[in-house]
Each structure stands twice: as C-alpha cells, then as structure tokens.
Amino acid sequence: DAGVIQSPRHEVTEMGQEVTLRCKPxxxxxxxxxxxxxxxxxxxxxxxxxNNVPIDDSGMPEDRFSxxxxxxSFSTLKIQxxxxxxxxxxxxxxxxxxxxxxxxxxxxxxTQLSVL
Amino acid sequence: AQSVSQHNHHVxxxxxxxxxxxxxxxxxxxxxxxxxxxxxxxxxxxxxxYFSGDxxxxxxxxxxxxxxxxxxxxxxxxxxxxWSDTAEYFCAVNGPDSWGKLQFGAGTQVxxxx
Numbered sequence: 391d392a393g394v395i396q397s398p399r400h401e402v403t404e405m406g407q408e409v410t411l412r413c414k415p416x417x418x419x420x421x422x423x424x425x426x427x428x429x430x431x432x433x434x435x436x437x438x439x440x441n442n443v444p445i446d447d448s449g450m451p452e453d454r455f456s457x458x459x460x461x462x463s464f465s466t467l468k469i470q471x472x473x474x475x476x477x478x479x480x481x482x483x484x485x486x487x488x489x490x491x492x493x494x495x496x497x498x499x500x501t502q503l504s505v506l
Numbered sequence: 507a508q509s510v511s512q513h514n515h516h517v518x519x520x521x522x523x524x525x526x527x528x529x530x531x532x533x534x535x536x537x538x539x540x541x542x543x544x545x546x547x548x549x550x551x552x553x554x555x556y557f558s559g560d561x562x563x564x565x566x567x568x569x570x571x572x573x574x575x576x577x578x579x580x581x582x583x584x585x586x587x588x589w590s591d592t593a594e595y596f597c598a599v600n601g602p603d604s605w606g607k608l609q610f611g612a613g614t615q616v617x618x619x620x
Binding site: 435 | 540542548549550551552555596607608609610611612613
C-alpha cells in the first residue's frame with residue numbers, strides 16, 4: 391500500500407488566494423483526519439470524518455476553512471481566503487476504526503503551506 | 507477537556523545515553539495512550555501504544571513506555587540512544603468512543619549527537 395498520499399507537498403501562495411489541500415487515505419480505512427502543525431500550537435486536530443461523514447469539526451479555526459470527503463478515497467481541505475497565519479504543515483491521517491476506541495493513525499507526509 | 511503535557515521541548519544528548527521523555531495527561535476516564543515519532547522530513551509514525559493490560563509497553567526501535575495511572579503519566583524511555591533517534595516525539599491520548607480523535611502534546615525535539 392502506498393500509504394496516505396497528500397498533495398501538494400509544498401504550497402506557496404499569496405494572502406487572499408484560495409488554497410486546496412488534497413488527501414487520499416489508505417484503501418479500506420473508514421476514518422480520515424486533518425491535523426495542522428505549527429511551532430506555536432503543535433499538532434491540532436481540525437476535523438475528522440468517519441465513513442465520509444464529518445464527525446467533529448470543532449477544531450476548524452474559522453469559516454475560511456472547509457473540508458469535504460466526497461468518497462472514501464478522497465478528501466480536501468480548503469482555505470478561502472488564505473492568510474499568513476494559516477502558514478503551517480497540514481497533515482492528513484487515516485485509520486480503520488471498528489469501534490469507538492482509539493486506533494493507530496497512519497499519517498501522510500504533510501503539505502507545507504506558506505501564505506505570503 | 508483532555509490535555510497532554512510534555513515536559514521538555516528540547517533534549518540534547520550523546521549517543522549511548524539513556525533517554526526519558528515525560529508525558530502527563532488530563533482526562534477523566536479510561537484513556538488510550540500513544541507515542542508518535544517524526545523523523546526529519548518524514549511523517550508521523552507510531553512508536554507504541556497502550557490500550558489496556560501490562561502498563562509497560564514495548565515499541566519499535568527499542569523504545570518502551572510505562573503507564574502510571576496514579577500519576578496520569580506515560581513516559582517514554584530508551585536505555586541507549588543512537589544518532590538515528592534524532593526526531594520529534596509526540597505523546598497523544600484519547601478516550602473510548604472518541605473515534606480516533608487524538609489529543610497531541612506539544613512535542614519534544616530530541617537531538618542525539620555522535
């Protein structure tokens with residue numbers, strides 16, 4: 391298996407532009423997570439999906455952030471409009487959850503976002 | 507609300523030295539505990555996890571962690587580190603019925619010098 395695949399690896403954009411980050415989870419996994427990593431705040435959970443349904447989006451910082459999972463093999467995280475404080479590494483992770491218990495998460499390589 | 511506290515932000519040590527990274531959590535109930543590692547330029551990988559049973563958990567690459575319920579701690583240890591252990595280490599916790607939602611600590615950057 392190729393693991394969790396994220397694209398792009400690096401994104402540099404200007405303030406006000408729309409940014410779309412993409413994630414392909416591991417085949418067969420039923421849960422997908424978007425995390426953001428910054429020096430100041432560490433790793434923060436933004437949103438997660440179970441069976442393509444958003445379960446908890448309380449970590450999404452503002453209305454400028456939105457995430458979708460149209461099918462089991464694809465998810466997007468969109469920032470519109472982007473701001474310099476959105477600069478961070480965004481990780482996608484997936485897992486197979488058979489119960490409500492915590493399971494091992496498989497992380498992608500992340501997208502390094504720089505908003506100028 | 508649950509929280510995770512890692513005591514050290516940066517640790518520098520020499521090869522063959524022993525490593526212990528502290529992790530304390532705040533959660534009112536049964537917890538699942540994890541240590542993840544992020545090597546330079548790579549994604550996070552699971553080192554070890556505790557769900558139940560023996561509180562001393564052994565993970566990959568010679569790491570182990572001990573769950574001490576009375577102290578709300580899950581410290582990571584390795585008796586003799588190698589240069590390749592240079593990485594950032596994250597403690598994480600979640601509770602039952604949390605559907606994999608992990609609360610991560612701030613991370614500890616470990617640098618092992620030759």
